[in-house]
Amino acid sequence: MLNKKDYLNYFKQLYDVEIVMKKETEKLLEIIQEPEARKIIKRIREDEIRHAKIVKEMIKLI
16 A cells, blocks of 8 residues: 555656656657648647646645
């Protein structure tokens, strides 16, 4: 059974993953010029930002 510390550790790791994914999409935006691909990558970046915010909210609840 997971305890509070385990959940906190899990969500901190998850937050780190979301931040890395956001940075990766930003790197892609620097090199990809195709407009449709850029639109998709921008949406993915916005999702990662939103995910990170949700994870932060979960951490506050723990």
